[in-house]
Amino acid sequence: MKIIDGGVTAAKGFKAAGMHAGIKKGTKKDMAMIVSSAPCMAAGTFTTNLVKAAPVKWDQHVVYEHGEARAVVVNSGIANACTGAEGYGYCEETAKAAAEALGIDKDEVLVASTGVIGKQLPIDTIKKGVKDLFGLLLDTREAATLAAESIMTTDTVKKEVAVEVEIGGKTVTIGGMCKGSGMIHPNMCTMLSFLMTDAAISKEMLQKALSVDVDDTYNMISVDGDTSTNDTVLLLANGLAENPEIIEEGEDYQTFARALHYINETLAKKMAGDGEGATALFETKVIGAQSKEQAKILAKSVICSNLTKAAIFGHDANWGRILCAMGYSGVKFDPEKVDLYFESAAGKLKIIENGVALDYSEEEATKVLSEKAVTAVADIKMGEASASAWGCDLTYDYVKINADYRS
Secondary structure, eight states, rough: EEEEEETTSSSTEEEEEEOOOOSSSTOOOOOEEEEEEEEEEEEEEOOOSSSSOOHHHHHHIIIIOOOEEEEEEEEEEEEOOOHHHHHHHHHHHHHHHHHHHHHGGGGGGGEEEETTTTTTOHHHHHHHHHHHHTTOOOOOOHHHHHHHHHHHHHHOOOOOEEEEEEEEEEEEEEEEEEEOOSSSSSSSSSOEEEEEEOOOHHHHHHHHHHHHTTTTGGBBBBSSSOOOOEEEEEEEEEOOTTOOBBBBBSSHHHHHHHHHHHHHHHHHHHHHOOOTTOOEEEEEEEEEESSSHHHHHHHHHHHHHHHHHHHHTTTTHHHHHHHHHHTTTTSSSGGGGGGEEEEETEEEEEEEEEEEOOOEEEEEEEEHTTSSSSEEEEEEESSSEEEEEEEEEEOOHHHHHEEETTO
C-alpha cells in the first residue's frame, strides 16, 4: 500500500468542487460536489439515532433501493434534520437539480447536510449552488481540497487521505474526505465521510467491506457522547482501475479491505483529534483481552469518560479514572491483574502493575501526557485480543463552542 497526497479526486474518473453558496454567514465555504464520470456501485452506513435527518433517509433510498450513484452534493451550515416532509422534499429537489446539470437520474445523486438541526434549507440557494458547482468541477488536488473545506462546520482543519494498492496487476486508488468535530460518539457521529475508489468491485463486496470496517474505525471514536442525526459514510466505486472485479472474499478483497481500513482509521483519528476545543488526540488501547468485543467495550468506555478526558487536558496521570471507566463498562475483568501505561512521542511510562500504582515520576508522566497525541495502554492479561478507541481531551473551549453554536 502506498500513501499518496490526495482526497476525493485521487481515484480515476472523480471530479470535485467546493465554494461559498450563501448558506453560512460571511464568505465561508458551504457547498461541495463530487462526481464520477462513470456509474458507481454505492455503499453506505448511517446513523443509529432514531431521529434521522432527511439526507440520511434519501441516501438510504439511493444505496439500498437503487444501488448505483454518480454524484454527491453536500451542504454545511444547516443539517436538514427534524424538518419533516418539506426537508425530505428538499433532498429530492437538490438531487433533481444535480441530475439535470449532469444528465443523470435523480436516484443517482446522493445528498448530505451538516449544521444546525431544525432549520429548513434555503432551497433556491442550494439549487443555484448546484449549478455553480457543476461549472467548477475539476479532477485536481486543489478541487478536492476545496470540497473538503466546504463541508466543515466547527472543524478546525480539513480532513483528507488517499492510498494506492495493486489488485490484479492494476493500480487501485481510494481517496476520501470527512468532517467531524462535535456531536461525535461511537456508532458514528456528526460525521460525514465520502470515499471514492476506482476499484472494480461488486456492490455486495463493497458494502461488506465498508460495514465491517466502520465497526473498527468510525464506531471507535467519541468526542462528547452524542450520536448525531446526520451520520453518513458513503463509498462509491466506479471500476475505472480495470482490475478483475472483486466478487468474493479472496486475496484481492483483503487487499482492498486493508486499504479501506487505512483510509477509515486515518479519517476517524483526524476527527477525534479535532474534537471541539481539543488540544490532544487521546487513544486507549486494550490488549490481552479474551475477545475483540471485550477489548472494544473497555477501550470505548475509557475514551468516553469525561473525568479521564479532563485529566488528559490537565496532563494529569490520574489512572484511577481509567480503571473506574473500565470497571463500569459492563464487561468482566480482574482489576488486580491490570497493567497500565501512558505513551506518546515523549516516551512510555508504566503507571500501574497488577492494579497497584508504581513509584513512577509525576514529572515524567506530565511530560508524556503533554504531547498532541497520547495513548493509554491497558493490559488485562486474559487472552490475545486487542482493540483501540480514539477520543480527545475535554477543554474549556468545548463548552464555549457549543454554547454559541447557533449564534
